[in-house]
Amino acid sequence: MLYAPKPMHIPDGFLSVAVSILLWIVSIIAVGYALKRVSKDLGERQVPMMGVLAAAIFAGQMLNFAVAGGTSGHLMGAAIASILLGPWAAILVLTTVVGVQALIFQDGGLLVLGANIFNMAVIGVSVAYMAYQTVHKLAGGRKWGIFAGGLTAGWLSVVVAALAVALELAISGTSPANLAIPTMAGVHALIGIGEGLITIGALAFIYKSRPDMLQIKDARPVGGAVVWIVGLLLALGLVVAAPLASSHPDGLMWVAGQKGFLDAAQGSLYQIIPNYVFPGISNEALATIIAGILGTLIVFGVAVGVAYLRRNRRATE
Amino acid sequence: MHVHFLDPYRPRRSPIHTLDPRVKFVLTLAFIFCAALTPPGAWPIYILLFALILSAEVLSDLGVAYVLKRAALAFPFVLAALPIIFTMPGVELFSLTLGPWTLTASLAGLERFLSIAFKSWVSVQAAIVLAACTPFPDLLVAMRAVRVPRMLVAVFGLMWRYLFVLVDEVLRLMRARASRSGVSNNPKLKTGGSLTWRARVAGGMAGSLFLRALERSDRIYLAMVSRGYDGEVRAMPLPDLKPFHWVILSCGMGILAFLLMIAYLFWS
Numbered sequence: 001m002l003y004a005p006k007p008m009h010i011p012d013g014f015l016s017v018a019v020s021i022l023l024w025i026v027s028i029i030a031v032g033y034a035l036k037r038v039s040k041d042l043g044e045r046q047v048p049m050m051g052v053l054a055a056a057i058f059a060g061q062m063l064n065f066a067v068a069g070g071t072s073g074h075l076m077g078a079a080i081a082s083i084l085l086g087p088w089a090a091i092l093v094l095t096t097v098v099g100v101q102a103l104i105f106q107d108g109g110l111l112v113l114g115a116n117i118f119n120m121a122v123i124g125v126s127v128a129y130m131a132y133q134t135v136h137k138l139a140g141g142r143k144w145g146i147f148a149g150g151l152t153a154g155w156l157s158v159v160v161a162a163l164a165v166a167l168e169l170a171i172s173g174t175s176p177a178n179l180a181i182p183t184m185a186g187v188h189a190l191i192g193i194g195e196g197l198i199t200i201g202a203l204a205f206i207y208k209s210r211p212d213m214l215q216i217k218d219a220r221p222v223g224g225a226v227v228w229i230v231g232l233l234l235a236l237g238l239v240v241a242a243p244l245a246s247s248h249p250d251g252l253m254w255v256a257g258q259k260g261f262l263d264a265a266q267g268s269l270y271q272i273i274p275n276y277v278f279p280g281i282s283n284e285a286l287a288t289i290i291a292g293i294l295g296t297l298i299v300f301g302v303a304v305g306v307a308y309l310r311r312n313r314r315a316t317e
Numbered sequence: 318m319h320v321h322f323l324d325p326y327r328p329r330r331s332p333i334h335t336l337d338p339r340v341k342f343v344l345t346l347a348f349i350f351c352a353a354l355t356p357p358g359a360w361p362i363y364i365l366l367f368a369l370i371l372s373a374e375v376l377s378d379l380g381v382a383y384v385l386k387r388a389a390l391a392f393p394f395v396l397a398a399l400p401i402i403f404t405m406p407g408v409e410l411f412s413l414t415l416g417p418w419t420l421t422a423s424l425a426g427l428e429r430f431l432s433i434a435f436k437s438w439v440s441v442q443a444a445i446v447l448a449a450c451t452p453f454p455d456l457l458v459a460m461r462a463v464r465v466p467r468m469l470v471a472v473f474g475l476m477w478r479y480l481f482v483l484v485d486e487v488l489r490l491m492r493a494r495a496s497r498s499g500v501s502n503n504p505k506l507k508t509g510g511s512l513t514w515r516a517r518v519a520g521g522m523a524g525s526l527f528l529r530a531l532e533r534s535d536r537i538y539l540a541m542v543s544r545g546y547d548g549e550v551r552a553m554p555l556p557d558l559k560p561f562h563w564v565i566l567s568c569g570m571g572i573l574a575f576l577l578m579i580a581y582l583f584w585s
Contacts, residue, residue, distance in 0.1 A: 011394050012444075013437030017353050036467055044548035048537040051475025052483070056530035058476070059483040063491070063526070065519040075523055084527065096469075096476050103456060104325055106391050106444045109437075111349045159379065174433055175397050176404040197513060200525065201520015210528060302368040306375045 008076065008188075009101065009116055010165060012109025016172040023168070024114025030080045030122045031095050037088040037223060050089065050253075054096035057081060061097075063198075078124030078161075079132070079153040079199045084206070084213060087227040094121035115168055119161045123234050128157035129224070130231030143207075146214055150203040153191075154196035156235060163238040164190035170245060177245045185242065323484060325387075325448045332449045333377035337562045339555075345447040349440045351573040357432035359584040362576055363439070364438035369572070370442045377450050384445050393443045398433045402426040433520045453477050462555055471550040479537075483530060490522045 015023075038046050057077040077097070081090035088312050101107040108116045132153040139145020164186035170177035206213055328334075333341070348370070355362050374384045407425030414420075451459075453474075460470050498518070538546075558566075 003352055009394075011437050012349050012440035013353065013433050013435075014394065014398065017350075020353070032466070032471070035466055039468065044542070044546065045534075045538050046548075047471045047475055047550065048541060049531070049534040050472045052479050052530050052534035053527070054472065054476040055480040056482045056526055058480060058488040060523045060526050062484065062487050063519050063522050065515040075519075080523065080527065092469075092472065096472050100473065100476060100480075102444075104448050104453065106387070106441050106448065109349065109440055110346060111440070118458055152497050169397055173429070174401065176400050179400045179404070180397065194516060197516030198520040198523055201517040201522075202524030203520075204517065205521040205524030206528065209525075237330060302372050306372040 008120065008161060008165060009098075009108030010112045010168070011106075011120075013110050014109075014172065014174050015112045015115055015168055016174075017111075019168055020112050020115055020174050023112075023118045027095075027114045027122060028184075030091060031117065034088040034091040036094075038092055040087075041222070050092050050096065053085065053089075054093045054100075057093055058097050058100065065194075065198075075198050076120065076124065076158055076161075076195055078120060078157045079128040079150065079195065080202050081185070082125045082129045082194045083132050083150060083153060083199075083203070087125055087224065090125045090129075091121050094125060095289040119164045119168075123164050123238075124161045126227050126231035127160045127235045128153035128231075130228050130235065131156045133224075133228055146203055146207060147200050151200040154199035155192035158192035158195045159185060159188050160235050160238050162191075163242045164234075167238065167242060167245060181242045181245060189191040284296070323454075323481065325445070326452050327379055327383075327449045329378040329450075331376060331378040331450070333373060333446065336450075336565065337558055338451050338455035338459040339462040339558065340562050340566045341447055341451055342456065342463065342570075343566065345443050346415045347573050348443045349569060351577055352436045352440050352443075354577055355436070355580045356584045358428045359580045362580040362584070363432070363435050365576055366439050367435075369445070370439050373446050374442065377446055379446065379449050384442055384449070387445050388438060388441050392438075394436050395437065399432050403432075405429060433537075458555065467550050467552070475537075479533070483526070484527060486529060487522075490526065494518060494522065560581065 006187055039049070042049060044119050059076075060075050063075055078090065078094055081093050083095065095117050098108065099113065102110055102113045102116065132149040133154050135149035136145045139148065162184045166175065166177070166180040169175040169180050196203065203214070348366070352366055355366070371381065374381050402422045403420040403426060405423050405426035407423030410422040410424050410427060412419055412421040447456075456468055457474050460473070461467065
């Protein structure tokens with residue numbers, strides 16, 4: 001299977017409507033600003049360059065290497081894109097990748113696409129940018145700074161994005177925080193090593209063949225400081241919030257309730273049996289069964305009816 | 318180019334295929350939104366939603382089995398919601414003893430878990446029908462119609478155009494690696510060097526893919542400029558929606574709104 005769904009892409013139905021819409025708004029703002037920024041920096045080159053590089057990241061996610069026991073390491077690409085292209089172009093490239101994955105390959109849902117863009121394009125890129133720039137500065141422009149930076153950026157971007165996924169699931173009431181957060185963090189701490197190693201490999205190749213590409217990016221892009229700060233805040237915030245939330249899952253629910261994150265739909269969460277008692281039947285279990293049978297009949301009635309109409313149509317054609 | 322197996326579009330001559338892409342796009346989003354807003358436990362509404370999407374599948378000539386098979390591929394994520402069965406308070410259903418832990422399943426938890434799984438299942442089916450019945454250029458038209466920024470739509474379009482070229486490139490890279498590093502069909506035989514060596518090779522491939530893509534994008538840009546590209550993305554004006562398509566759109570929206578209303582009247 002060349003194309004397998006990855007655990008980072010949330011499908012529809014797993015996030016509450018409130019969380020989905022909130023993250024759509026955040027993503028639209030971030031992507032809108034990135035569009036403006038990249039139009040200014042790249043000018044007319046923007047469309048071909050972003051399009052082809054998005055295709056490259058998409059295709060690059062198929063590159064794998066055997067790890068152990070039939071599992072393999074993959075590339076998410078946020079780190080390599082933000083190191084080579086700068087943060088704004090990388091946000092656009094990853095947004096395109098995640099968007100096409102959802103729209104065409106059902107890898108991640110459509111209503112939750114805003115959340116997936118936020119996790120992979122906004123968090124992934126800003127955290128990777130922050131990590132790479134910091135390590136690179138600390139190394140003072142020496143060669144090891146590039147590789148250590150690449151490793152840190154690859155690992156941290158995957159882990160922090162995974163923490164965000166777990167936290168979103170917990171706030172939506174889909175996964176209990178005390179299970180989802182350690183599991184996601186643990187699994188992605190391992191996956192992140194693969195991402196970090198591939199990023200090093202890619203940087204080593206580019207360092208040998210086109211060292212100029214790694215030098216140019218030393219010049220800070222406009223708004224780079226903002227991305228750096230946002231990346232730092234997101235990384236710190238999620239790394240601190242995640243253990244807190246997982247040790248006090250009730251606290252998270254409380255915050256979620258206070259902020260109005262939980263949609264009204266959860267009001268009926270503790271209602272044990274929905275009160276659809278069938279008229280004339282007092283036994284609730286029996287009524288449920290009858291409702292179920294009726295529902296199934298309706299489904300098949302509709303489907304058979306449609307199929308029948310369709311066949312008639314074709315016969316007359 | 319031999320990777321069109323990636324393209325999920327299945328050409329047929331069905332009412333769903335010929336429906337205006339804008340109507341399809343908006344109705345799909347509305348359907349998924351409606352499924353997301355339906356309160357947990359409103360089973361009759363879920364069944365009606367399933368009936369709706371099932372009718373679309375039958376109408377589309379794709380074959381229900383095809384859609385269901387693809388929908389199953391997206392299912393492993395359901396594991397993320399599984400623990401909710403045991404952590405939500407409610408009437409005790411059964412308990413499992415796993416070593417030192419005792420897991421108690423609650424009815425409320427089970428109901429919530431099944432709701433999530435079902436919502437996700439019908440939503441992914443809707444997305445599959447949309448992708449399988451609409452060629453990508455038509456989806457771009459729909460995106461323009463719902464006011465996605467034009468630049469972004471152009472980037473999406475260009476990505477799609479070169480995706481297959483670059484996937485071919487990746488397949489060539491992987492074939493080259495396989496032919497040079499002693500890959501065996503026996504999974505027990507260790508292939509290549511150490512783990513870091515393998516990761517480094519994969520990384521080198523990713524890096525070279527990236528450089529090739531950059532160079533390619535330069536060539537594409539020059540080709541575009543030579544044909545008069547000046548940074549402005551021009552597209553054909555959107556054709557008007559036919560009255561028939563307006564009727565379909567409003568009927569679909571009406572049914573979904575009605576279902577939501579019923580759901581909220583009886584289950585919240």
